[in-house]
Amino acid sequence: MAGLNPTERALVEKLGQKIFDWQRLAEEHFAVLRTDPNAYAEAWQRYAAKAPQIGTIPTRDKYEEHISLGEKLLEKECVTFYDHVEAANTLAYLCRLQLTLTSEFRWPVQKAIREYVTARHANHQYAFSHAVIPENPHPLLREFFGGRGPDTPTSSVPPAPPADEYPLVLPGQPFSWSDILQYPRESMLPTEVAFYKTNPGPLSELTFTTSGEMGDEAFRVSSFLTIGTEKIFYLVFADEGAEAVGYSNSDFFTLLGSSKRVITDGSK
Numbered sequence: 001m002a003g004l005n006p007t008e009r010a011l012v013e014k015l016g017q018k019i020f021d022w023q024r025l026a027e028e029h030f031a032v033l034r035t036d037p038n039a040y041a042e043a044w045q046r047y048a049a050k051a052p053q054i055g056t057i058p059t060r061d062k063y064e065e066h067i068s069l070g071e072k073l074l075e076k077e078c079v080t081f082y083d084h085v086e087a088a089n090t091l092a093y094l095c096r097l098q099l100t101l102t103s104e105f106r107w108p109v110q111k112a113i114r115e116y117v118t119a120r121h122a123n124h125q126y127a128f129s130h131a132v133i134p135e136n137p138h139p140l141l142r143e144f145f146g147g148r149g150p151d152t153p154t155s156s157v158p159p160a161p162p163a164d165e166y167p168l169v170l171p172g173q174p175f176s177w178s179d180i181l182q183y184p185r186e187s188m189l190p191t192e193v194a195f196y197k198t199n200p201g202p203l204s205e206l207t208f209t210t211s212g213e214m215g216d217e218a219f220r221v222s223s224f225l226t227i228g229t230e231k232i233f234y235l236v237f238a239d240e241g242a243e244a245v246g247y248s249n250s251d252f253f254t255l256l257g258s259s260k261r262v263i264t265d266g267s268k
Contacts, residue, residue, distance in 0.1 A: 001112050008109050016116030019098055023117070023242055024124070025074075026091035026171040029084045036081070041138035043081035047089065063097055070094045092171050092243070099174075099241040114174050117242070121173045172222030172236040172244030180207055180218060180238070185260035193257050200224055200231065207262040210255060218262070 001009045033040040058066050070090045078084050102110050188208075196203055203221040210217055217237055222244035225232045233252040234244035247255065 003108050004112060008105075008112075011105075012109060012112040012116055015098065015102065016113045016120065019095055019113070019242065020117050020120040022091045022095050022098075023121075023171045023173070026088050026095070029078065029088035029091070030170065032078075032084050033081060033088065038134060038136070038138040039081045040085070043085040046082055047085045063101060067094060067097055070097075092169060095171055095242050096169075099243075111176065111178070114176055114239075117174055118176075118179075169243040169245055170223060170234045172234065172242050173220075174236060174240075174242045175207075175218075175220060175238055177218060177238045180209075180262045180264070184263045185209055186263060187260050188256060188258075190257070192261075193253060196256065197253060200233075203233075207264070208256065208259040209262060210259040219259075 001012060004012065033043070070093060073090050074087060076083065076087075078087050102113050105113075200221075204223070207218060207220050210219070219235045219237045222234045222236045224234065231249045231252075233247045233249070235247055235252070236242065236244045
């Protein structure tokens with residue numbers, strides 16, 4: 001934490017630890033939910049019907065009030081799948097609010113908070129789990145991919161799931177451009193993209209960059225959800241906080257095909 005005064009260093013440790021704890025706890029709730037995708041879908045359907053619009057962020061003067069209410073809600077013991085859905089999404093919301101608040105600090109403090117969280121995750125690895133949909137999927141899961149179940153032929157690319165019926169974001173592990181700028185990059189080959197379509201697991205160990213209308217972006221695969229033969233990939237973007245944004249199978253591999261892989265010691 002070079003260049004920070006004692007007050008700033010204490011702030012970095014306090015907020016960094018809080019964000020890390022929220023992210024880790026959220027993943028523990030999601031791990032419970034992945035054990036029964038049908039029960040998860042039913043609980044999510046109930047939650048989405050009564051929760052505020054997904055992605056809604058209050059005005060700045062309401063941030064502290066919303067954080068306090070969220071922390072109060074987390075004191076409730078989780079017994080049902082609905083309780084776990086509510087807790088997991090509350091934690092993701094709290095992370096989003098707190099990371100947004102850090103933008104009010106000077107840049108060295110913001111950077112130090114992100115580095116603190118990243119270091120905590122690196123030193124306390126969590127065994128992320130992936131869900132596999134059963135043979136009798138919940139109607140919401142069938143609708144997720146245009147009415148197809150796991151046993152239905154995949155003759156066409158399924159539509160992206162409706163944005164109001166699945167989590168747009170999940171908690172992930174943040175990272176920064178400063179983590180990767182020193183490394184070379186190489187364009188993805190069609191054969192590599194084809195390989196990852198059938199073997200997506202190693203993607204979580206890699207970093208990619210892409211160029212578009214908004215300039216250069218870097219991203220990592222935080223997790224993915226398997227539904228029959230299809231997947232939803234959750235991506236964390238550099239310097240954009242801990243939110244992992246969901247991409248459909250088709251959209252993700254289109255993005256990957258136009259990206260470059262960052263060549264680090266662990267990705268050669």
